[in-house]
Amino acid sequence: MPVTVTRTTITTTSSSSGLGFPTTVGSARALAQPLGLLRLLQLISTCVAFSLVASVGAWTGAMGNWSMFTWCFCFAVTLIILIVELGGLQARFPLSWRNFPITYACYAALFCLSASIIYPTTYVQFLSHGRSRDHAIAATTFSCIACLAYATEVAWTRARPGEITGYMATVPGLLKVLETFVACVIFAFISNPYLYQHQPALEWCVAVYSICFILAAVAILLNLGDCTNMLPIPFPSFLSGLALLSVLFYATALVIWPLYQFDEKYGGQPRRSKDMSCSNKHPYYVCAWDRRLAVAILTAINLLAYVADLVYSARLVFVRV
Template sequence: PVGIMRIMAAILTCMCFSLAGAAGANSSSYWAWCMFTWCFCFFFTFLIVILEFTTVNSKVPFAWDDFTTAFAMLASLMCLIVSIIYPTFFTCKTCHRAIGASMVSWVCFATYAGEVVLTRLYPRGETSGFLSTLPGIMKMLETFIACLIFVSLDQGQYTGNSGLQWCVAVYSLCFIFSIIIILLTLAQLTSYLPISFDMVVIVYNILAAVMYTTAMVIWPLYSFSKNKQRPPNCGHFCPWDKLVVVTFMTIFNFIVYTLDAVYSIRLVFCIMNR
């Protein structure tokens, strides 16, 4: 059943970006994010199917089941967001291809969610890796929310303002270090570090939560200093709306980093020391 769902997901994601491309390109960063999501999911799903069909997956230098389960979780989350964004901004009553892409995208989300349910309900008896545990899921969520922030940012929004530039630096630094942590754990290289990797993660989570606290205060303070209310000529989706999206995504990521810090401290000092 899992293999059938992966083949279906590869076909459906291919249909999504084909229909969206046929419906016409758009200069919006959200359109680019939707196309990237479908292409990204198609490529890695197709790669997973090929590697498992040729049994090459047994020779990879990382936990394969951990990787595929984590990818299914990430793909289901990405498809869910895209299934909301694309029909909201890029469909109309006469846009048949765009409507088709939106409908197929929802089916993609259901397919990936079904794969997650199957892999979590019927595990193969192996020890769960980092990415399929709660800390790993939170790390993927942190990077995913950061990607949504980057998609919503326009260069003119923070150019020339040191406060907003600090916020962008916070988003970028935390994103980079989260990716590094994911790659180190996925490649099982944490044991080669000269210091305790768990302590490094705890310190990083605390610093990231503090940095996001500053961004959560500074971003709305400076970005809405000129226009505190939505301009009347804003249109369907204007730069002011993107500022609101970045504000809410900053709050969400602050919450995730705080929960990650609390859980990592509890895991190391309360559970492992028993």
């Protein structure tokens, strides 16, 4: 595929930061460059976030555990990236360095965004005033800072029009990250089988989410492993086929899921008030009707992402031709 050359030169002296001027790597001076300073901000903000929460034990339940995992995971991977760049070890890294940092930064931005929304809405607001609540609010603030820092890295290092770079830095590559992330959130909401096992049509929707997630994940892994040349067909054609198939699949799910979940003719519940599980006021509980609605919205979001992916992937095919 033609979009394979990165604008980062893997040496122990200098490379491009994606900001239009060289960045020193393989020495402590790399931290003095804009991208290095940005990653230091990411490291510090995620470290402070999970440290504040851990110091008072302010995490409980699935939502609190997710937020804590997000901050710890982002801190650990950002630390690894800094160590690799400080040591000039990009060439020895097991994954493609032209694709890995921006892929991770995009995932980290989405992870921190989810934690910044989920943690205060499902946990912090139910805490009584005191030291734990203050720490939780401060942790949420640093989570927002980390989200902005990761999003800024994506904006700085993504491909510009006419620029030659790795696939994951292009719009289709970043859309693949969004598609897999949204699918993971959908899986979280449908973790209880009772939401779909009573209807074969709803089971088809779950199959759609799973199949499309696997296809997008395969495309990402092929790029991270520099294995795109192993495909029997040109990679742009492969991407276009995946995007077209995913659009068709998600279009069926967008119709079937709301129809069978909210239409009384098909056994659905059109109003939230009819769902007895929504009377549960437990702070960490999301009722069945809310889960169904969230999946319907996320299905629409992912369909739009796949449509945009199809448009950009088709352009790559036409450019190649």
